[in-house]
Every structure is written in C-alpha cells, then in structure tokens.
Amino acid sequence: MTEIKEQVEKALADIRPALQADGGDIELIDVVDGIVQVRLQGACAGCPMSQLTLTNGVERHLKNVVPGVERVENFAV
Numbered sequence: 001m002t003e004i005k006e007q008v009e010k011a012l013a014d015i016r017p018a019l020q021a022d023g024g025d026i027e028l029i030d031v032v033d034g035i036v037q038v039r040l041q042g043a044c045a046g047c048p049m050s051q052l053t054l055t056n057g058v059e060r061h062l063k064n065v066v067p068g069v070e071r072v073e074n075f076a077v
Contacts, residue, residue: 005031007066012038015061019044019053026058034070036062050074 009028019025024044029037038058040050047053051074059072 002031004066004068008036008062008069011062011065012058014065015058018057029075031069034068036069036072037075038072039075045076 005028008031012026012028016026020042022043024040024042024047026044027039027041029039031037036059038054039045040047040054044050044053054072054074059069062069062072
C-alpha cells in the first residue's frame with residue numbers, strides 16, 4: 001500500500017465511528033492522482049445527505065490531514 005493510501009486509511013479511521021453511529025460506514029477503494037475513491041456502505045449508501053457527508057465531512061477532514069488529497073469521490077457500484 002502506498003504511503004498516501006495508508007495516511008488516508010488512518011484519516012478515515014478517525015471519522016468512521018461517526019458514520020457507524022448513524023448505521024453507515026466507508027471503504028477506501030483507491031487513491032489516484034489526489035482523488036480518493038471511497039464506497040459508502042450501510043445507511044450512508046442510500047442516504048440523501050451522502051454527498052454532503054462526503055464533501056463537508058470526509059473530504060474536508062482528508063484535505064486537512066493528508067497532503068495531496070484534492071477530492072473525494074463516491075465509487076458506487
């Protein structure tokens with residue numbers, strides 16, 4: 001695993017409890033050229049507020065703690 005992916009994984013661990021408290025979770029898929037690809041799971045996957053959670057919660061946190069993160073995208077299947 002690359003260094004940036006490890007940093008992103010650690011940063012996601014910081015916010016995972018908040019997502020799990022609402023019945024959801026987040027999985028790291030990949031990091032490509034500063035774009036973090038994640039998959040929202042559980043209640044987060046179908047939540048109408050999921051995009052807001054990604055940009056105002058997940059993306060903001062990752063940009064603050066992991067150098068090089070530019071954007072977070074939901075990699076829905």
